[in-house]
Amino acid sequence: MSGDGAGAGGPTVAGVMGLLAAGGGRLLDGRGLNSSYRVEWAGRPLSVKVHCAERSSATEFRRIGRVDAALRGAPWYPPVLASGLHGARRPRLVVVRPYAPGEPSDDARRQIAGVVDVLAQLAARGREVAADEELVGDYASVWLSGAREERSGVEPLLTGRWRGLGAAMDEQLPGLCAAARRLTRPDGLRVHHGDLHGRNLIADGSGRLTVIDWDEAGFARRPADAGKALWLSCRLGRGDFVLDPAATGRFLSALRARLDVPYADAGDLARLGALWFLPRRCHVTLLGRRGADLGDWYLGWVGRFWAGFRGNLELVTDVAAALEARSR
Template structure:
């Protein structure tokens, strides 16, 4: 969350001390994400990241994936992972009066500026991380991609709203195209791998030695590899195709990749990002700063993206031909 929820920090601190049996010091709110609130907290010389889902809302999917992240970490995954620290009872998350919480080590590094225009060496390492992830065979059962369009149904409910009305015709065109793409990709061979579903930009840290930390596994699933690869081309337009070319240069060439899957995952993301901001404006009671960010985001991450979908797919097509 970009704005801290209405939480009694003192009460939350006492709750997590009891839950984990550690003498945590002051909680420091970190503004990031949409669904959960993040805090930095120290216990002696150790720094941790505390994730709070206020009231327990939207926690179920993320909590269900925590055993997978811990298993991937224990298997020696190439990138550092925010593996969950067990509670005193041995659980990977816990309930407190403020909601549901999970605790993680505070990982080193920083997110470089200007995604995706990062140093080639970092992009090459990202390619190796993705290749390792897509080869993983975890014992934990993950959700499976069904190419659903629940977000399209949600957006249709708001097409008459004032903030959406000026783009109604363009939105209908995007929804029709998305449904055609859905039909096309459901007819393709089902080659599913473990995917992060958003391994780009702010979900990556790079330390001083070039090692990556991969954050936010709340949406990990079994899906086509294009689910991860397509989103390498998700950034402020016009996007830079170097990231996809660098990643594919170190990615296994024996894995077939389909342009229609790139198109589906990109357009669904554009529509999802647009819809999330519409819903936030209409039902989220945002403050002035959040409301302005949401309105700007409708353009930056929604309409400005789908207006250049063909150009973005041209970049993807070229990168696939160069493999």
């Protein structure tokens, strides 16, 4: 299966994968499940994303293509130049895009305005799309459809030093799912990036931003991108989860102004975003295959999130209440 979409002389999946096999590309750093490379094609720098075999399918191929059709022309969107399933024994989805020069921000709080601008445009583009149900879903979907099974699946991993993580899941999961359901709108389809935060907005020095890492793109009926971006764009540092009150206020104010998100929804939005930080057995297992220490790294990372969740959630609701009072 292929959807290369390349003109004469343009990149093809087979050609780009041949370059990589011959050592003609550079593997980029990252702890994700998929692999990113930079290659040169006819003097043009390209970004190549090779999805892991377990997450490569005809449905994923269609999802990436449908999102691409919805977003083409957006100034911050790098269009798909070629895509397809590559390999006979364990086919992998390969997606080729223009390489975005520049650097991500070391402090995601600086990118809050850009993040919310993209969120608003993703919502607007989604209103013009009719997507098949198999292309609709986000990180909350699996918990809403099968929380008990997901919780049971991760149980064998949550022993020893990870027992506290299991206790946090049991305490918080019902409230998180209830919040996600409250924010779900059957007619509220929007394009879903899946990992929208400041580190995925690349600035080239001239003020132009490019949004990268479209691995998890699809469509959603709740503000899943906004919920996740709240946690990833308003924290004091990348390694920890202590929210900055001032940044949280800017984020919630921008959401209200650009997407008409009421301040009263801030607590539910934070709970929705928190679903992304619940460990899943399949995710830990796949990370472990990439590196022996990545599974433990991931559990430690989400463990730090849940250690500070109560205090951070209280901060979000307090900031929202103050903003609401000021707006009256």
